[in-house]
Amino acid sequence: MNIPRLGGDGVWRWLSGACVALSLLAVVALLVLVVTRGLAHFWPADIEQLTLDDGQRIAGIARGSAAGEERYFTANRDLDGQVWRWVETQAIVTRETPPALLYAERRDWGSFIGRLTAVETPAGERLQGAEAERRLRRALAGDAEVATLYVRNVEGRELKVAFAQVASIAWPNRMDVGDKLAAWGHGVWRFLSEAPSDGNTAGGVWPAIFGTLLMVMLMSLVVTPFGVLAALYLNEVARQGPLTRLVRIAVRNLAGVPSIVYGVFGLGVFVYGLGGRLDSWFFAERLPSPTFGTGGLLWASLTLALLTLPVVIVATEEGLARVPVALREGSLALGATRFETLRRVVVPMALPSMLTGVILAVARAAGEVAPLMLVGVAKLAPEIPVDGEFPYLHLDSKFMHLGYHLFDLGFASRDTEAAMPLVFATATLLVLVIVVLNLTAIILRHHLRARHRALEHS
Amino acid sequence: MSAASFSAAETQRSSAVVDFPSTSSCFDIEALSLAYEGKPALRDLTLRVPRHRVTAFIGPSGCGKSTLLRGLNRLHDLNDQVTRNGRIRLEGQDIHARDVDVAELRRRVGMVFQTPNPFPMSIYENVAYGVRLQGVKRKRELDEIVEWALQSAALWEEVKADLHASAWTLSGGQQQRLVIARTLAVRPDVLLLDEPASALDPISTLKIEELIRGLKSQLTLILVTHNMQQAARVSDYTAFLHAGELVEYAPTDTLFTNPRLRRTEDYITGRVG
Ligand SMILES: Nc1ncnc2c1ncn2[C@@H]1O[C@H](COP(=O)(O)OP(=O)(O)O)[C@@H](O)[C@H]1O
Ligand SMILES: [Mg+2]
Numbered sequence: 001m002n003i004p005r006l007g008g009d010g011v012w013r014w015l016s017g018a019c020v021a022l023s024l025l026a027v028v029a030l031l032v033l034v035v036t037r038g039l040a041h042f043w044p045a046d047i048e049q050l051t052l053d054d055g056q057r058i059a060g061i062a063r064g065s066a067a068g069e070e071r072y073f074t075a076n077r078d079l080d081g082q083v084w085r086w087v088e089t090q091a092i093v094t095r096e097t098p099p100a101l102l103y104a105e106r107r108d109w110g111s112f113i114g115r116l117t118a119v120e121t122p123a124g125e126r127l128q129g130a131e132a133e134r135r136l137r138r139a140l141a142g143d144a145e146v147a148t149l150y151v152r153n154v155e156g157r158e159l160k161v162a163f164a165q166v167a168s169i170a171w172p173n174r175m176d177v178g179d180k181l182a183a184w185g186h187g188v189w190r191f192l193s194e195a196p197s198d199g200n201t202a203g204g205v206w207p208a209i210f211g212t213l214l215m216v217m218l219m220s221l222v223v224t225p226f227g228v229l230a231a232l233y234l235n236e237v238a239r240q241g242p243l244t245r246l247v248r249i250a251v252r253n254l255a256g257v258p259s260i261v262y263g264v265f266g267l268g269v270f271v272y273g274l275g276g277r278l279d280s281w282f283f284a285e286r287l288p289s290p291t292f293g294t295g296g297l298l299w300a301s302l303t304l305a306l307l308t309l310p311v312v313i314v315a316t317e318e319g320l321a322r323v324p325v326a327l328r329e330g331s332l333a334l335g336a337t338r339f340e341t342l343r344r345v346v347v348p349m350a351l352p353s354m355l356t357g358v359i360l361a362v363a364r365a366a367g368e369v370a371p372l373m374l375v376g377v378a379k380l381a382p383e384i385p386v387d388g389e390f391p392y393l394h395l396d397s398k399f400m401h402l403g404y405h406l407f408d409l410g411f412a413s414r415d416t417e418a419a420m421p422l423v424f425a426t427a428t429l430l431v432l433v434i435v436v437l438n439l440t441a442i443i444l445r446h447h448l449r450a451r452h453r454a455l456e457h458s
Numbered sequence: 459m460s461a462a463s464f465s466a467a468e469t470q471r472s473s474a475v476v477d478f479p480s481t482s483s484c485f486d487i488e489a490l491s492l493a494y495e496g497k498p499a500l501r502d503l504t505l506r507v508p509r510h511r512v513t514a515f516i517g518p519s520g521c522g523k524s525t526l527l528r529g530l531n532r533l534h535d536l537n538d539q540v541t542r543n544g545r546i547r548l549e550g551q552d553i554h555a556r557d558v559d560v561a562e563l564r565r566r567v568g569m570v571f572q573t574p575n576p577f578p579m580s581i582y583e584n585v586a587y588g589v590r591l592q593g594v595k596r597k598r599e600l601d602e603i604v605e606w607a608l609q610s611a612a613l614w615e616e617v618k619a620d621l622h623a624s625a626w627t628l629s630g631g632q633q634q635r636l637v638i639a640r641t642l643a644v645r646p647d648v649l650l651l652d653e654p655a656s657a658l659d660p661i662s663t664l665k666i667e668e669l670i671r672g673l674k675s676q677l678t679l680i681l682v683t684h685n686m687q688q689a690a691r692v693s694d695y696t697a698f699l700h701a702g703e704l705v706e707y708a709p710t711d712t713l714f715t716n717p718r719l720r721r722t723e724d725y726i727t728g729r730v731g
Contacts, residue, residue, distance in 0.1 A: 239538065326575040329533060330637070334588035334644055335565025344587070345577055 031431065038428030041421030042187030044172040044180050047101040047113055048072070049154055050087065051094045058085055059101055059113050059154040065089070073418075075103070075111040079157055083110060083418050097173045104151070105167040107197045110418060112161070114153040119163075122147045140169060167202065191425060195382040200409055201419045205426055210384045211297075211377075211399035212433070216365050218301035218395075219308065224358050226305070227312025234313070235320040236342055248317075255310035263371030266303030271295055271375055291396050295376030297385050298395035303375045304368060308361035315360065319353020319448070320346060352448035356441045363437035367430065369403035377404045379412070402430045484509040484648060484678040485530060490544035492525055492534070499525045501702045503544070507695075512670060512679045514693035514710065516686060518725070522702040523682040527650045530680070531567040532560055549647070565592070568641035569650040573657050574633035576625035576640075581608075581617050584625045584636055588644035603643050610676075611639035612669055631662025638669065648678045655688065667692050686726055690714050698722050 050058045050072075060072030069086045077083050104112040119132045122145050127135050138144035149161045168190070170183055194204030230251075238244045275292035283291040292298070323346045331341040369377075378398035385397040410416055410423040485507035492500040499522045507513050515523045525534075532553060534540040546553050553563055565588065576584050585604045594600055604621070608614040613635040617628070625636055634654055641649060651670065655663040670679055670692050683689050689696050690710060697707040698721075706713060706722040717723045 324575070326571060326573060327577060329536075329569075329571065330575040330577065331587070332533065332536070332561075333531060333564055333569040334591065334641065335561045336588070336591050337561045340561075340591055349578060 034424055034427045034431060037421060037424035039188075039425070041425050042184045042191065044103065044170050044175060044183045044187075046097050046173050047103060049096045049098055049101065050092050052087065052091045053093050054091070057154045058087065060085060061103075061113075075113040076153055077415070077418075078109045079153055079159065083415065099171065099174045101154075101173055102151075102169055102171050104149075104161070104169045105202055106161065106165045107167055107202070108165060110201065110415070112151060112153075112159070114151050114159070116149065117152050117158070118150040119146045120148040120150070121145060136169070139163065167197065192429075196380065196405075200380060200405070201413050201415055201422065205400075205402065205405060205429065207382050207384050208400040208402045208405040208426075209429070210386075211381070212366055212402045214385065215297060215301050215304070215372075215399060215401065216362050218297065219304045219365050220358055220362055222301060222305040223308050223312050223361055224354075227309050227357065227361070228316050228354055230309070231313045231316035231320060232342070232347075235317050236338075236346070251310050251313050255314070258370075259307055259368055260370040260374075262303055262307045263374035265306070266299055266371060266375040267295070270299040270302050275299060294396075295374065295398065296396045297376060297399050300372050300376040300399070303371050304365040307368065307371065308365050311361045311364060312354070312357040315357025316350065316354045319350030319357075322353070323349045352444050356444045356448070359437055359441040359444065363434050363441065366437065367403060367434050369401065369407060372401055372404060377401045379404075379408050402426060402433070406430065478506075478508050482509050483507065484549065485680075486545075486547040486550070488545040488547070490526075490529065490546060491542070492522075492529060493541050494537075495539045496541070499702050500529070503702075503704050505697060505704055505707050507678065507680060509678050510674055510676075511694040512674050512681060512692055513695045513697065514689035515680065515682045515697050515699060516684065516689050516725075517699035517705075519684065521699045523699055524652050525702075526699070527569070527652050527680065527682055530648070530650060531564045531569055533564075533569070535560060565644050566646055567648045567650060568644065568646035570634070570637050570641060570652065570654045572653040574630055574637050576628070576633050576636050579625060580622045581625050581628070581636060582621040585640050585643050587640060592644060607639040607643035608636075610642050610673070611635045612665060612672075613639055629662070631658045631665060634658060634662070634666060635669065638666075642673075642676075646677060648680065649673065651679065651681045653682055653684065656684065663688075686714075686728075698725060700725070 045061045047059055047061055050060075052058065058072060058074060060074035062070060063073050063084075064071045068090065069088050070092075072085045072087060073083060074080065074085050075083055100115050101113065102116060106112060116133055116136065118126055118128045119136050119139075120126050121135070135144055136146055136149065139146035146163045149163060149166065151159050151161060153159070168187075172180070172183075175183065191204045192209065193206050195207050196205065197203035234244055234247060234251075271294065275290065275294065275296075279287060279291050279293040327345055327349070328341055331345045332338070336344070376398055378400055381398045381400050383397075385394045385399050386392060387394070406423060406426045409419045409426060413419050483506040487503055487505050487507070490500055490503040491498065503526065515526060517523055528534055529542070530546065530548075530553075534542065542554075548563070548567065551558070577587060579587070582604055585607050586600050589600060589603050594603070605614060605618075608617060613632060616632060617623075617636075625633065628636060634657075638649075638654075655666045658666065667688065670681060673679060674694075681689070681693060693710045695707070696710045696713045698705045698713065700721065706717060706719050708718070713722065714726060717726065
């Protein structure tokens with residue numbers, strides 16, 4: 001074969017090097033983008049008040065600029081009908097950051113930006129000015145009660161907000177870096193620990209984190225024994241021949257089947273087939289409303305277990321194949337049966353590979369969304385599927401999932417643009433979960449290699 | 459038995475016989491043929507291995523020494539490409555008989571391989587491994603057996619300070635003695651050694667040879683080696699194999715000083731190999 005050398009090896013070296021660099025750059029850029037945007041969302045940015053040349057007033061948080069225009073997040077959807085404003089830079093006459101401007105997150109209608117004019121206590125007492133703010137702060141800390149807030153946007157339009165509607169209030173223009181850091185930490189914590197609100201565009205993602213983890217855990221409970229036993233059978237029990245070879249090829253190819261196909265399979269076999277059967281046998285009194293005959297935690301876990309089965313089988317088989325024949329024979333020569341050899345020598349040595357396989361399966365499952373949409377993921381299921389009510393773990397219930405939540409926030413919610421920062425925050429979380437899982441797998445595999453090297457060198 | 463002499467069986471090519479009372483034979487191999495995927499590796503082999511002696515199998519690489527040795531504890535059972543004809547008797551009993559427990563046979567016929575193969579466990583656990591399989595659970599008893607086995611394998615003094623160190627931290631020679639200790643711990647009747655010193659340095663080799671000589675009061679040893687001096691130093695009987703056939707089998711002194719056949723002489727004097 002004659003490969004044109006184009007000035008020798010140097011060119012190829014540079015070319016391949018450049019490709020590697022480009023790929024690395026793409027990955028790093030992606031991560032930086034997602035992580036910075038995701039984390040920035042919780043930073044209480046200053047609120048600017050602008051006066052335009054036509055006398056209009058706008059208050060908002062600067063979020064980017066393009067072609068001589070600046071973009072502001074102005075909140076107040078209920079007053080303005082929109083939350084974003086593009087402003088020509090030339091049209092801006094003054095820019096201020098008045099300390100009185102507050103940023104409130106509400107459980108409906110999104111956030112609000114404006115000033116506090118008064119508060120009303122449950123007793124009907126109305127407080128104004130500085131006294132109102134003092135009372136509100138105490139109420140936020142839980143030391144006093146407030147029933148209603150009266151607020152005004154920068155154009156002077158009044159709004160009445162029930163205190164119960166308020167998720168958080170901050171006066172970012174008055175905060176120093178320490179305050180902001182504390183508020184940022186608090187925001188991150190709320191994101192991680194609270195249920196979503198306001199049509200998923202506000203609040204946290206706790207049910208989605210929990211749902212993802214629970215589903216993945218159930219999945220590994222299923223896939224581990226099945227995968228490991230299948231690999232043990234293929235590698236240690238079955239007669240090695242054309243048939244085992246065929247099965248092996250089939251298993252490896254199964255890993256390449258598009259995941260949505262597994263979703264369809266799960267829907268047909270688990271949900272309609274198995275679930276329908278279960279319903280007619282055990283939950284007939286509830287029909288026609290389905291119990292197991294609809295998507296749910298159990299079916300989603302089973303579907304993903306099926307999807308990740310090849311990963312576990314392949315990894316386990318590799319681990320088994322790497323146990324030296326000399327050690328197997330050494331054990332047999334001491335009077336161990338094949339089963340004893342398997343249990344005491346082979347399986348312990350292949351254990352790290354099995355674990356690696358399971359972790360890779362978990363990482364794959366944690367990021368998989370498409371099949372779940374068919375077999376049980378929900379847009380909103382703020383109740384987590386574990387509670388104090390028998391049977392405690394509700395396998396038939398729908399659940400939330402980080403990956404699907406991401407999709408829903410970004411592309412199916414009421415105001416996808418306002419939800420963008422949350423999309424990035426959720427993506428950061430998802431990436432983090434998967435990175436941690438993969439790192440664990442890499443470290444385990446490294447230990448395995450080290451052990452085998454130790455054997456070879458001795 | 460000391461009067462064992464080479465009785466000529468001139469007419470039978472591969473059934474040279476070493477003469478000792480049949481009551482003192484450990485293995486009795488009769489017309490054994492063995493093939494891998496139809497390719498013969500042993501051809502019509504007949505020989506008797508005396509009890510409580512060291513018998514060496516010598517011969518050029520690929521002549522079937524390992525194949526023969528692995529036939530004696532039925533390690534070939536694992537490979538279903540292997541076909542066998544003929545009979546092997548251990549203490550008079552056919553090892554391929556239906557009622558033979560293969561695991562028990564392998565316990566009785568221990569094997570040490572060319573490359574040391576300690577398990578990825580501590581020194582202690584390596585030696586205790588086979589003993590535990592026999593159902594011994596009491597710590598006291600295990601401790602005693604482990605110490606005895608390590609002492610028998612001349613390794614105790616070197617490892618007693620840290621029995622719980624990984625076996626893989628030992629040197630090659632120590633590992634091989636550990637493997638011998640591990641095998642001795644299950645009290646075998648026979649010890650098969652497949653070139654046990656070929657991967658070791660001269661000093662470790664000497665230690666292993668010394669060990670082999672010392673062990674024959676306890677059990678029967680069969681040593682495969684490609685090292686003629688080694689065979690001459692440690693064995694009582696030597697069988698010379700070539701291309702899957704038994705060429706000559708005689709007391710070691712006789713075979714090395716006065717071989718009956720030209721082929722044997724050529725091999726031991728290094729003219730072919
Ligand atoms: N597992 C096996 N499969 C196929 N052929 C084998 C196998 N083991 C050994 N052989 C063949 O059998 C013959 C004898 O081998 P072996 O007993 O290992 O010889 P030695 O130990 O005397 O060097 C050789 O030709 C070898 O290639
Ligand atoms: Mg060999």
